[in-house]
Amino acid sequence: MILTNVNTVPGKKIVEHFGLVQGSTVRAKHLGRDLMAGLKNLVGGELKGYTELLQEAREEATRRMAEQARLLGANAVVNIRFATSSVAQGAAELFAYGTAVRVE
């Protein structure tokens, strides 16, 4: 599966469009990690636990989107966009969407 965030797949020609595909996931980290982040908030700096959490979540959302595209018979997703939102305290939602296409 080829994933790009441009309108086309560079160097390849799109032969068929399948429309919108999307994937999302809501994640929360366990209490220990939240506590560490709370402590880190005092001195500032990177919250590694959250960075990891969001990375995993983004990969999961992308995977779900790609799976949807595969079921449609596509072999690439173009024009991918990511969005993050906090739906509840301590939880983050990651959302990925794009257009499923087939390239030659």
Place this chain on the structure above:
Amino acid sequence: MLELFVRYPDLFSLLLLLTLGYTAGTIAEKRHYRSIRRREAELVRMSVVTAEGSFPPGKVRRSFLVSGSAVISIDYFKRLLAILRNIFGGRVKSYESLVDRARREAVLRMKEEARKKGAGMIINMRLETAVIGRNANRKKSIGSVEAIAYGTAIVFNR
């Protein structure tokens, strides 16, 4: 001295937190900026553009999505400064450095991923910022921000 401490424990713990936040926060920020500048210099040849660009046929071997992200939080002292800034208005420098660090770190991680996979450039780069974490839903306090950078990495034919 000890008597004062016993009488106003809250005040002292606040002062302690402020000094801890200030010293540790300043040291961490300086170190982070040094690392950012060093890596930016290393990766200066990997060009990143926000345009889509078009390539002549046969030039591109493959393309794929790359992304990088970082969650950076602000220290206790700077948070207090920002709250004070709210009263008078004006430039909030402590938050400027916060988002600046998050974005530059995210872009660097994206570039590092692209280089690891042998890409020559990144096109159509997009940046996204979000407030996350414990205090995401509290209106007043922005404790930590997340920056995501993503784009399409291009591997050229030689």
